[in-house]
Amino acid sequence: xNFLVTGxxxxxxxxxxxxxxxxGHAVWAWDDLNEFYDPxxxxxxxxxxxxxxxxxxxxxxxxxxRAGLDQLLSGVRFNQIIHLAARAGVRPSLLEPxxxxxxxxxxxxxxxxxxxxxxxxxxxxxxxxxxxxxxSKVPFSESDPxxxxxxxxxxxxxxxxxxxxxxxxxYGMDIAMLRFFTVYGPRQRPDLAIHKFARNIREGKPIPxxxxxxxxxxxxxxxxxxxxxxxxxxxxxxxxxxxxLGNNATVSLxxxxxELERVLHAQATIERLPEQSGxxxxxxxxxxxxxxxxxxxxxxRLGEGLEQFVRWLEGES
Numbered sequence: 001x002n003f004l005v006t007g008x009x010x011x012x013x014x015x016x017x018x019x020x021x022x023x024g025h026a027v028w029a030w031d032d033l034n035e036f037y038d039p040x041x042x043x044x045x046x047x048x049x050x051x052x053x054x055x056x057x058x059x060x061x062x063x064x065x066r067a068g069l070d071q072l073l074s075g076v077r078f079n080q081i082i083h084l085a086a087r088a089g090v091r092p093s094l095l096e097p098x099x100x101x102x103x104x105x106x107x108x109x110x111x112x113x114x115x116x117x118x119x120x121x122x123x124x125x126x127x128x129x130x131x132x133x134x135x136s137k138v139p140f141s142e143s144d145p146x147x148x149x150x151x152x153x154x155x156x157x158x159x160x161x162x163x164x165x166x167x168x169x170x171y172g173m174d175i176a177m178l179r180f181f182t183v184y185g186p187r188q189r190p191d192l193a194i195h196k197f198a199r200n201i202r203e204g205k206p207i208p209x210x211x212x213x214x215x216x217x218x219x220x221x222x223x224x225x226x227x228x229x230x231x232x233x234x235x236x237x238x239x240x241x242x243x244x245l246g247n248n249a250t251v252s253l254x255x256x257x258x259e260l261e262r263v264l265h266a267q268a269t270i271e272r273l274p275e276q277s278g279x280x281x282x283x284x285x286x287x288x289x290x291x292x293x294x295x296x297x298x299x300x301r302l303g304e305g306l307e308q309f310v311r312w313l314e315g316e317s
Contacts (some may be wrong), residue, residue: 005080007085008032009042011189015226026055032062063107073118077303090278092154104156104245112167122174126267129283130154139286142242151278168240176232181285183244186312206271213254217280218246221300231294246285247298262305
């Protein structure tokens with residue numbers, strides 16, 4: 001089968017492309033290689049994917065380029081699209097809210113329109129646990145009200161979910177919206193907490209901790225998330241679903257730091273900073289729906305996942 005993976009040079013995108021290539025599919029990765037973080041990291045991912053299989057094609061492009069998307073989709077008959085590309089991060093979205101809406105919302109419309117015009121019926125789209133906002137009911141369920149977004153990033157993902165439903169309802173497209181919960185693992189972006197903390201601990205630098213360290217996250221290992229993405233790609237029983245992909249466990253920030261100290265055999269120096277706007281106190285995924293529909297079974301405990309991440313990090317150093 002032919003797959004288009006937007007954001008295919010990024011962290012999760014790399015792992016999705018790798019899985020598809022190993023399963024014998026042809027993969028096109030669309031990515032703009034922007035400077036949100038060092039583009040050389042994505043270049044390394046692309047180099048490794050190109051070594052893996054001849055059936056891999058990289059296309060440099062911007063989601064806001066409608067003509068570019070149309071040209072690609074009219075020239076290749078794609079069986080499915082996995083849409084992972086987005087401007088990411090809660091805190092950066094507070095600084096550039098218009099950019100996040102333009103890339104994430106307008107870009108998703110452009111992709112869905114190109115898919116519709118060129119006969120691609122199945123699109124799997126990355127959403128985020130951030131759509132739940134400040135939600136006192138835990139664990140978070142797909143049926144919970146989601147009217148309390150607290151960042152432009154979260155608002156952009158809510159808009160994408162609404163667009164997915166529109167394209168299902170009006171045009172009959174098969175849309176899976178997957179809400180990711182704090183994905184981590186090898187090749188994780190350098191701006192994310194686990195990667196940043198691990199590097200600083202190894203180098204003897206202080207790690208920045210916003211607030212008291214009591215915030216809690218549902219950390220989900222990337223291989224488990226990829227299992228969920230692949231299962232959603234294969235799911236055919238309902239043409240529109242919103243599904244959580246999390247680990248169904250929650251760990252405090254202080255607890256994460258203790259686990260990193262254990263894995264790294266080093267003590268962290270903590271720099272306490274004020275709480276940040278846009279942060280939520282906790283995330284915690286109810287995954288009953290993913291288990292029922294996708295046979296999703298996250299199997300990686302936090303300690304095991306951190307050990308795999310640190311082995312990769314040490315190999316990169």
